[in-house]
Every structure is written in structure tokens, then in C-alpha cells.
Amino acid sequence: QVQLVQSGAEVRKPGASVKVSCQASGYSFTNSAIHWVRQAPGQSLEFLGWINVGNGDTKYSQRFQGRVVITRDTSAGTAYMDLSSLTPEDTAVYYCTRDWTYTAYDVWGQGTMVTVSS
């Protein structure tokens, strides 16, 4: 079945970086776009950026520009999200999700909890 499986929970200190992976299966990975969305505890959802898996083009939210980098390894069927200069405000569940009709998200990873604490 179509699924996205993310890496496990992470704990980081302020100022550090974190890299979350998202492995796709059950569909043509290279004919897709993967977006990253996060959700702080008790809050709504927030878009970070996306990657066109086929050509590697990326686009990031201005709010995270310079701190987030999204990459992919087509041979491994995996996308990655790297977030640097972490602060406690980055504590959240990070989701990868597949673009649907260029306007919505139809498949979601299970989420990766990232905790930033000294």
C-alpha cells in the first residue's frame, strides 16, 4: 500500500540541527512532490517547504528560509528534512506528506516528534 514511513523521535539542544527522513513505498516516488509540515503541541499545522522529487527543485516558507533544507535520495525512495539553529519553539511533530492535485495532501507519514530542550 501507499505509505510514508518517518524516522524516530529526536531530542536536541538549542542551537543544534536535526535531520528527519521519510521513506516512500507503494507508488512512483520520482513522480511526486513531498512536503514537510509541522505541528507544535496543541497547535495547528504549519508548512515548512517541499521538494519536486523528480528534478530536486525545492521551495521553502520564508519563515524557515535559511534554516531548512529538503533533499531526496531517489535510489533509496527517501526524502529528508534538515532544520538547523533549533530553539525550544521548534519543538513539534514533523510530518512528511505527499502532494495531491498540486493543492492538498493525500498521504502522510506517521510524524516525528522533535524536542528541543537544554
Next chain:
Amino acid sequence: DIQMTQSPSSVSAPVGDRVTITCRASQGISNWLAWYQQKPGKAPKLLIYSASSLQSGVPSRFSGSGSGTDFTLTISSLQPEDFATYYCQQGNSFPRTFGQGTKVEIK
């Protein structure tokens, strides 16, 4: 950025009731509006895309309508498994933005 405003923020209703949630965009987004259901500890689930298209496998008691700036999600007969938080999301422009959520609770 386009701001998405949902109302109400929470609603309490018994099983079998009709429930309507509204979402307003800060500028016109044509029909590029999606609705998601999220249960505690789980990822969101796509219910409706393009304002009124039902995603495959989603029960027909869910429906969406609207265009421009004003949209609604209707659950025609609330079922026990529908108690969750619902989010709207605009797909008209980047960054994609979400509403603050509407929690549907049991009365």
C-alpha cells in the same frame, strides 16, 4: 501569506446531528481548499479537496462547498468515529496555510 480562519473553534453535538464548520480565507483562493480530520496522536487525513471533491474512501456523510473566500464542511449525520479536530487548508499559493482547527466533541 493567506490567513485561514475557522469557526467555531469547538462544537459539541450528539450522534446523528448535522454539523457545519466554516472556513474563511483572507483573500480569494478560487476552489483550492482542502479539509482534513485529525484524531489525537495521529496524522491528518484528507477528507475533501478542491472545496467539494470527496477523497476516495471517505464516507459520503462528509461534504464540502464554497469558492472564493468562504467555505463549509458539513457532516450530515455525526457518527462516533467523527469526533476529532478538523482543519481547512488553502492550496492556492505558497506558503500553504491551515486554519486553527475545529474540535468536534460528544454532547
